[in-house]
Amino acid sequence: MGIKYxxxxxxxxxxxxxxxxxxxxxxxxxxxLGVSPETLRNWIRAAEGRSSGSPCASATAATAVELVVS
Structure with a gap:
């Protein structure tokens, strides 16, 4: 089974x-909805602005730019 879009x-x-x-x-x-629980869980995490492995909220765009520039 392939990845669904x-x-x-x-x-x-x-x-x-x-x-x-x-x-x-x-x-x-x-x-x-006919999707796997892990798929829905990932969508919820993304909507909250977190990555699946991150215990806290992700960095803001400005902070992310600073980290890239450094």
């Missing part, structure tokens, strides 16, 4: 659906 709008809609269901689990929403 999901448009940004579809990802945003999935994250919004998850957030609109206070008691829902990632697994239940992912099942409803």
């Amino acid at each position: 999901y448009p940004a709008e579809s990802k945003a809609d999935a994250v919004a659906l998850y957030r609109s269901r206070p008691g829902a689990t990632i697994k239940s929403v992912a099942t409803d």
